[in-house]
Amino acid sequence: MNVLFGSPALHALVLGVGIVSALLGVTSYFIWFERKFAGRMQSRIGPKHVGPYGLLQPIADAFKLLIKADITPDTADRALFNLAPLLAVCVALLSLAVLPLASGLVIADLDVGVLFFLAAGALTVVPTWMAGWGSNNKYALLGGMRAIAQSVAYGVPLVLAALVPVILSGSMKLSDIVAAQAGGHWFALWPPGPGLGAGVLFVLASLAEGNRIPFDIPEAESELVSGISTEYTGMKFGMFYLGEYVHSLVVAALFVTLFLGGYDGPGPDVLALQLLWFVLKVSLVSVLLLWVRWSYVRLRSDQLMTLCWKYLLPSGLLLVAASAVWVWWTEQGGSR
């Protein structure tokens, strides 16, 4: 792989720090955008008072969270309770490591990038359960239980959905997958069917696996007060919140990479243009997800399980089989 700064370690360090800080900044303004977007959708104004168009609202919110009382319940498991929010953000950021933002602009272009992403995704349940158990709160416990059931269940269709681009491109390396889609041969569009289906499945499953909106059943504030984050205050709560949004952005980015050709787009292969295409696609997918989020009510937890085992899993298997057949057929020279 091509390394920008001499040694691979320096390359990973510089890019890692740069990308993570950029993402955290983007996330806070993504939250601002979501509040504005949801506000307008609900006939409200959204943030307005702090700065022009409320643009300083994320900064004000961060300060507010920092100065709030930091409470650890007496009966809580202090180590688990305090570690969980930190881990939640870290785990959400992990998948970034293998994400190619533009050609060569990737922290570590692992040969098993997809596998790494799946492993990182499966980790999200750990901080959630740490928070659920460590809070020593009945609502948090119920939320944690839901989180485990949901993460385990949705891990399976997630793997199946991620397998489809792997089969189609013949590689688990994300940059290879992007390269296989170069020139507009995006997997979501071609082959018709398996690609798009797997893409939808991928987004659903990865949001559900991370217990993120709109599958935030472990948090379910109308039922479980605030679920796993019931006992959290101040910046610890803020980190859960941040982790949630980072995760949804990363999911959108991975969806773009796996199914929408990543940084591929019309125009010369310039780094800036590639980055622009990538950001554009990710924003589009994120807005779509927001739109869906603010339009639907929540499923019940057992219905979510039913959806997974009865519908998503079989359709995932079908999609994998269909893409395998497609690859076999094209290799037979069938693409007349």
Added chain:
Amino acid sequence: MSVIAPLLDALRTTIRNLGRKPITAMHPFEPRTRAPRYRQSFALLHEANGDEACIGCKKCEKICPSEVIVVGTAAKRESPATGKKRGWADDFTLDLQACIVCELCVQVCPVDAIVMVRVPNAPGFEREDLFLTMKRLYENEALPHAPAIGSSMIASHNPAPASQAQAAAPAQEPGT
């Protein structure tokens, strides 16, 4: 398809509303139009000749369901304007903390001395900020009033046919 179509319908509803004008406003910063009858706080009025209208009859104190009005009745003395002997109030306090804004005091006032004003009492940091003393009540006289006064309400409540001309509301006041 029977599942997908309604789901898309919900998306259409929300996107249609995205284009609608927001109905919320930055309330303290953007004034809000209020109905003419909007009632918030209280004021005591002066008569046209400059006398304080309140005669200290304590009718409002007695009818107040939450007992927030305390009237101090003074001895009868001559009015400086007309020279006639009449009652006076030397103290009048109204505690907005417990007031339920039922407007009964306005309804029973025989001399139209107390009215409701359309401007809310400003929130404060002290309990005294919500305590309308006689001085503050007379200061509130300058604020825009709700149209209801005791005599007009009683007249409109009168079942006698002659009072039907009063049925319509008084002229509209501009919103504050």
Added chain:
Amino acid sequence: MAMSAHATAHTSQAKAAELPRVPTPAIGPRANPYLDADSFEGEGDLMVLNMGPQHPSTHGVLRLKLWLDGEVVIKAVPYLGYLHRGVEKLLEKLSYVQSTPIVDKNDYVASMTNELALVMAFEKLEGCEVPRRARYLRTICAEMQRVASHLLWLGTFALDMGGALGGGTTAFMYCLRERERILDLFEELTGARFHYHMMQIGGVRHDLPVGWDVHMKQVAADIRARIPEYESMLSANPIFRSRTKGIGRIDARLAMELGLSGPNLRACGVDFDLRRSQPYAAYDEIEVHSALAYEGDVYARYQVRVAEMYESLRIATALVDGVPAGPIMGRKPIETVNAVKPPAGEAYVAIDSPRGELGCWVVSDGSPRPYRCKLRPPSYHALAALPYLLPGTTIPDVVVILGSLDPIMGEADR
């Protein structure tokens, strides 16, 4: 209430006719779920969860004691009284004139109907006639209040289901947006948005302002046009349907045993509507089609309430055109605190509030204060159904079932 008296009453439910008629299952004697509330142990390792009084979805301060096996509710008992303000005792201390604005605070999302029930009981006791214009105004207010109350119910119900950060909030905001317009109407009429003090013994306190009827018809038309939008987000949505259909089924017999009324009872297929069976105010002058559904589940209650919104808008719009001229009070104006002095005796008046049969029983000893004033809040009886409905469901259903009963704790606890 004799149920047979009006079983053969009007049957003109255009909307209800589309619904399938489900036979009411015959059920034997029931065990009283309240009896072992303090000593219940259950089998296995149960977790006792006190849902509320501080919980986002308990509609105020209801406390539900749940015995959970995992997430499945084994037993549930509601505990009331966290919002008890002693209103009935307060009414004994206040004079008849003073008590009207107090009951505004009982059912704080439908103040008009609270005032109406109280005032009508006092009028029955005093024996005074209410002029036709006042009766029309009362009916219009009660019906618009019903729309406002159901809108708030619909919004909070969506919120219970969709959560504060999701589609539930969107539906909630839409519902509140339309409810605001009704509050604006009431503000124009009475000068207040929540606690109106519109009714008074013998009539109403405020006459119609100029142009109110035009404004009201405009609002009614707008809301009527917007209701399909909520339906597209809720009842048309397969997620919503899967969460409401077959959940929290009350059979007609249980509903009648528990004294359920209003939309909760009509969703069980019992055609009981006080507006038709004992017409009060101006309901004898207009035909009321009360919505009916037969399943008795959460979805049926939703359907009934949405159909009632259409019906209430129709009634209010029809009445506002025909408001007769005349006085708004049937007795001499109330100018003192002790103006109303009914003779010794007692009276019970029940009206169909947005939540059901809202009754007021008042005993007079001839003094200007009631000797006893008992309110019969529909929410209280609706909450009594919870121990029968909740066992066997999971926590998300608890919230949905509770929301579908539309309890207002201010009214249940008084």
